[in-house]
Amino acid sequence: MRHLGFLCVLLVAACSTLPAGGDGGSGGGATAGGSTAGGSTAGGSTAGGSTAGGSTAGGSTAGGSTAGGSAGGAGGGLAAGGGSPGPTDGGVPTWRQGLAKWQWVEIPGSALSSVQVTDPFNGTMVAPTQRINAWNGLAANRDNNRLYLAGAGGHADWAGNEAYEIDLQANQPRWRLLRGPSPGTAVVFGMNYYTDGRPSSTHLYYALHYVRSKGRIFKLSAGSVWGSGNESNSNVDAFNLSVNDWDPMGSWPAGMPHGDAIGRPYAQHPTTDDAYTFFQGSFRKWDSATATWSVLAARPSYANNDIVGESASAVDPTRSRVLFARNAYRISQRQGLLLTYSGTPTLTDVTFSGASAGIVSQSQTAMFYLPGEDVFLFKTDTDGNVYRVNAQTFDVSQQATTGPTPPVPVNGIYTRWQYLPLLGGVAYLPSGSTNFWFLATQ
Numbered sequence: 001m002r003h004l005g006f007l008c009v010l011l012v013a014a015c016s017t018l019p020a021g022g023d024g025g026s027g028g029g030a031t032a033g034g035s036t037a038g039g040s041t042a043g044g045s046t047a048g049g050s051t052a053g054g055s056t057a058g059g060s061t062a063g064g065s066t067a068g069g070s071a072g073g074a075g076g077g078l079a080a081g082g083g084s085p086g087p088t089d090g091g092v093p094t095w096r097q098g099l100a101k102w103q104w105v106e107i108p109g110s111a112l113s114s115v116q117v118t119d120p121f122n123g124t125m126v127a128p129t130q131r132i133n134a135w136n137g138l139a140a141n142r143d144n145n146r147l148y149l150a151g152a153g154g155h156a157d158w159a160g161n162e163a164y165e166i167d168l169q170a171n172q173p174r175w176r177l178l179r180g181p182s183p184g185t186a187v188v189f190g191m192n193y194y195t196d197g198r199p200s201s202t203h204l205y206y207a208l209h210y211v212r213s214k215g216r217i218f219k220l221s222a223g224s225v226w227g228s229g230n231e232s233n234s235n236v237d238a239f240n241l242s243v244n245d246w247d248p249m250g251s252w253p254a255g256m257p258h259g260d261a262i263g264r265p266y267a268q269h270p271t272t273d274d275a276y277t278f279f280q281g282s283f284r285k286w287d288s289a290t291a292t293w294s295v296l297a298a299r300p301s302y303a304n305n306d307i308v309g310e311s312a313s314a315v316d317p318t319r320s321r322v323l324f325a326r327n328a329y330r331i332s333q334r335q336g337l338l339l340t341y342s343g344t345p346t347l348t349d350v351t352f353s354g355a356s357a358g359i360v361s362q363s364q365t366a367m368f369y370l371p372g373e374d375v376f377l378f379k380t381d382t383d384g385n386v387y388r389v390n391a392q393t394f395d396v397s398q399q400a401t402t403g404p405t406p407p408v409p410v411n412g413i414y415t416r417w418q419y420l421p422l423l424g425g426v427a428y429l430p431s432g433s434t435n436f437w438f439l440a441t442q
């Protein structure tokens with residue numbers, strides 16, 4: 001168990017006795033007792049979250065504006081209230097211009113800490129870093145270079161279930177609030193949903209994904225909902241970008257059986273938006289068109305259900321297979337798992353080789369398939385390096401980069417490492433107090 005059970009008085013405005021986070025189990029790589037590193041705001045974890053401009057249980061949006069381009073147009077286009085306009089023809093934004101291949105750049109003014117929300121219990125404006133630092137990740141619309149955060153926090157770190165957007169197509173990208181959190185009167189302790197019907201804040205891990213065909217940000221499971229940290233679920237919830245609000249609970253079929261959502265990996269297909277994962281003894285597929293689940297393959301007989309917990313994973317669309325980089329039962333053998341999903345699904349071991357093979361088995365990491373290079377681009381949470389995993393031979397080597405080295409992330413990377421093909425590179429958000437960093441891959 002990653003989370004220690006404990007009791008807490010429910011209606012406490014700031015319960016500083018709660019451990020902030022709660023993901024320090026074996027192989028998880030988080031801090032002891034689960035406290036986030038720099039994740040809590042001054043005065044400790046916020047009990048009950050926050051509202052943003054007094055959003056109500058009735059579903060009023062933050063400012064009433066839609067996300068813009070929620071269905072995923074291919075042009076990039078103008079920023080929608082999220083910074084200065086970018087090129088109207090979908091061209092190269094100012095901050096991206098002049099970058100050499102494999103050069104890092106920091107994007108000024110793009111820190112999530114620039115956006116504040118209101119704490120409903122004391123009325124103060126706060127910018128809690130734990131809404132990303134507490135084992136959370138991002139979703140990306142790769143057709144217009146927008147990134148999203150929704151429902152992030154969980155355990156004792158942050159109770160807000162608000163949603164944010166940043167448009168990296170803008171010349172000066174800035175985060176904006178799409179909808180504020182459920183009000184404090186609706187926030188309940190250790191439940192899947194608040195009393196206004198919206199999902200409880202949670203540690204997202206790898207579970208947040210944008211789905212083009214639905215124009216929504218989908219949360220495919222909840223790893224550790226607001227409360228003691230012991231509650232997780234396989235509910236599927238979606239934030240509708242056309243109205244800037246969560247769909248009513250029960251709108252989408254849940255993954256069954258319920259459970260094992262802490263650190264659950266998800267690999268999203270870059271074209272279809274289907275997602276591949278593992279829980280409760282089986283490798284599974286979430287079909288984005290039908291929003292339904294299917295079982296593809298059983299786990300190996302030598303392993304338990306933690307086999308790919310907190311593993312980086314990515315779809316190789318050219319070979320119709322998914323690489324899970326971390327096999328918890330084959331670390332000394334430097335093995336991962338390869339799930340072929342076309343035809344009759346098959347699961348095979350894969351052995352990593354090369355000078356950097358030992359890094360792939362680390363937890364809380366991230367990777368994606370880079371077309372043209374035929375590699376998985378891999379990032380750890382322990383150093384500033386970038387690694388290449390050959391998609392055919394599985395040789396692992398360090399990728400040389402130029403420019404300043406970005407900081408290491410707080411409490412893992414998860415989906416804070418997002419490939420944006422229209423920008424020709426990868427966006428990386430180390431923590432809630434840092435700017436975005438961008439690595440040009442072309």
